[in-house]
Amino acid sequence: MAGVRNSEEIDINGASDDVFSPKPPESTEECQESCTFEAPDDSEVQERKLAGETQLPSTNDTAQNEINEELDDSKEYNTEEFENAEMLAKNPDDDEDLYMYEENANYEEEVQQVEHEECDDNREDRSRTSNASQLARNLKKRSIKWNSHLRSMSVQVSDSSLIEKAKTLAPLFSSGKHKGQAGRIGVFGGSIEFTGAPYFSSITALKVGADLSYVFTIKDAAVVIKSYSPELMVLPFLDDPDAINKIKPWLDRLHVALLGPGMGRADSTKQTFEAIICLCRSKNKPLIIDADGLFFVAQNPDILKDYPAPVILTPNKAEFARIVGDSNLEGPKVERAKPFLEKTGPSVTIFCKDAEDEIITLGNTIKLTGGGSGRRCGGQGDMLGGAMSTFLTWALEKNLPPAVACFAASKLTRDCNAQGFVKHGRSLVVTDMIQEIHSVFQENFELK
Ligand SMILES: NC(=O)C1=CN([C@@H]2O[C@H](COP(=O)(O)OP(=O)(O)OC[C@H]3O[C@@H](n4cnc5c(N)ncnc54)[C@H](O)[C@@H]3O)[C@@H](O)[C@H]2O)[C@@H](O)CC1
Ligand SMILES: Nc1ncnc2c1ncn2[C@@H]1O[C@H](COP(=O)(O)OP(=O)(O)OP(=O)(O)O)[C@@H](O)[C@H]1O
Structure with missing residues (x-):
């Protein structure tokens, strides 16, 4: 698949010092031997x-x-x-x-x-x-x-091989592993207006199974986000005059950086966003870009040109139109995305969020439907981005393509929505969906 590189090239562990260097991942073969995927029990x-x-x-x-x-x-x-x-x-x-x-x-x-x-x-x-x-x-x-x-609670995917691959994603539990090996995720976002978005992403990354989840945000949002959860490490660097130098040492520790949730669209934020991407580029850091990050990418797609590690962009319908540069909200997305993907190069995968999710690479699309409930609460895309960060960390460790992480995140989000809706109906909010992660994960992704 386009954009997939082997683990040596990706430098997925990304750690520059021994303290944060994870041990080599288990081989896929070893994992597959111990994985069996059973239908959800009743x-x-x-x-x-x-x-x-x-x-x-x-x-x-x-x-x-x-x-x-x-x-x-x-x-x-x-x-x-x-x-x-x-x-x-x-x-x-x-x-x-x-x-x-x-x-x-x-x-x-x-x-x-x-x-x-x-x-x-x-x-x-x-x-x-x-x-x-x-x-x-x-x-x-x-x-x-x-x-x-x-009517349909089961998620359908046009490439069924993703289902089997997604079952092998979760790392084995082992007393020999140290904190951090199952994933260190960095979420860059948050603003005065939006403190919920980076929280939803980072708490989801943790609940899906990452060991550590960092939020890089602005000073005034940091205390607010900390107050939501003591589990998150919240670093108030995004509006610091010396932002990049402060972020740099932390970036080395991250397996995946998720950029954009609730970030806002101020010009000063755009500069910091672009500087972070340059820094990530220098460290071959896998990226997921969402929300306001996509707003900035739409203004300067060249920032991703020939990026040296996998990048997943997660636009909703409106954001998709923005990044591919057309005002038309309809038409085959794989065709509409082509000029953009030709410009950025093969590292980029677009995961377009909609009633029908699409995983788009140059000339190829995989579609996902089903699940969900019709209740569309704000923050569901943030949750999806957080889940994808953890799944992408695991996928890259196992040399699986980013599409596997996209599928897993979509499946998880859609099932959490459907399951949450049964309990909460019209009152369903994304916090309720996050509560469903454990049981949905157990049913679909846990090694049995
Ligand atoms: N609690 C929070 O802090 C939340 C903050 N959020 C943040 O709010 C900021 C703005 O995000 P928005 O999503 O509003 O901005 P967008 O520019 O992505 O969306 C603009 C418009 O597109 C429409 N749209 C989205 N999906 C569509 C579809 N499938 N078909 C037709 N229209 C569609 C939406 O209704 C919205 O009015 C971002 O920074 C985002 O991260 C949101 O993530 C929601 C939750
Ligand atoms: N109509 C739908 N039916 C089923 N699932 C849906 C539907 N729309 C969205 N979803 C699911 O929710 C995910 C997030 O999509 P959504 O449109 O909420 O993103 P978003 O606009 O970025 O969200 P937010 O900004 O509120 O976090 C999709 O990837 C998909 O899995």
């Missing part, structure tokens, strides 16, 4: 089924029977919710009746509470039984439709 469904076996004590009381019926119904819905993704895809027209579901987590909790109270008290206090019955009915009324947004 333990959650089983757990819910088991929970559903608990019945209230039988009673002749009508209200009590009503409650039992309500509770039985709710258990059915809660179990169905996890079983029906495939059915949705197969029978898209059936969704109206079939996919009414309860706001399951809260519903189940509240009903179980009622169940408890009823078991204890129903012989003594019939009026509470009827209150509980009303509560169960009210809860059911709050049911929302699981509509066509979730």
Whole structure:
């Protein structure tokens, strides 16, 4: 694949001193031997089924029977919710009746509470039984439709070889490894206006499995970002008059630099951005460029010309139009990207974010669809960039192409969105999606 270089050329470890030099990565062969990729297990469904076996004590009381019926119904819905993704895809027209579901987590909790109270008290206090019955009915009324947004929960990719390769990405756990070997990610971004974006990226990089995550930001944003998470190392260098010299020693430690989330578009920021790219170039540092970083690249694509390590650009639809320099939001992206990619050279991969994600290299495109929910909360692209940073670190260590990291990040983001939507519906925010990373990762990328 274009833009893929071997690990010696990439200098993926990037460390100039021994303290930060990771040991050589395990060979891909070794890893593949120990990796098996199994279909997601249905333990959650089983757990819910088991929970559903608990019945209230039988009673002749009508209200009590009503409650039992309500509770039985709710258990059915809660179990169905996890079983029906495939059915949705197969029978898209059936969704109206079939996919009414309860706001399951809260519903189940509240009903179980009622169940408890009823078991204890129903012989003594019939009026509470009827209150509980009303509560169960009210809860059911709050049911929302699981509509066509979730018809397909499975991500489809036009190059299925990526699926197998993505399964081999995660490094093995080993007590012999030291902190940093699973990834040291640097996120360069943040501004007075946007402190959330670099946070979402860097916390996601950590939660996907990087060992260390640094945020390089401006002074006034640094304290704010630190306050979001003690896990992140936040360095207030971006608006320092001596920014590049301050950044330099830290850059040596990074496996991948993600540039742009929430960075802002001020001219002074553009200068710093370009100076960072020059510095990264001198150190063969793999790059991911997102958001405002793409705004700057659009103004000066030559900054990436013949870049000596892999670069992934992650534009959304609007940003894509900006970097390829056309105002047309439609048309085959692989064609529209061609002049830009010819100019920059083979190191650059474009991952275009949209309902259909596309991994574009010169003359080639791989498309990803499915997953997600129709709920499009801000920060989802930042999350994707953070995940991609960690996946790219691992891909390069294993000599896998950047496309594998793109696929993995897209799959993870889309599944986190779909899974989060089941719990939070319209209230889903990117923080909720980040909470889903562990279980989505376990299902799709963990060595089994
Ligand atoms: N909590 C935060 O701090 C967040 C900060 N963000 C930052 O906000 C800044 C501006 O980002 P924007 O994404 O708004 O700027 P863009 O210039 O990327 O987007 C401009 C417009 O394009 C539209 N657009 C995006 N995808 C589209 C699609 N598929 N089809 C049609 N239109 C589409 C958007 O609605 C938006 O109005 C960046 O620095 C970004 O990192 C965002 O990442 C969101 C979260
Ligand atoms: N319509 C959609 N259906 C399914 N998934 C989607 C859809 N749109 C976006 N996504 C997923 O979300 C990812 C991020 O896309 P998005 O358009 O939110 O990026 P962004 O504009 O950079 O986000 P932000 O700036 O808010 O962080 C995409 O790569 C894709 O995986």
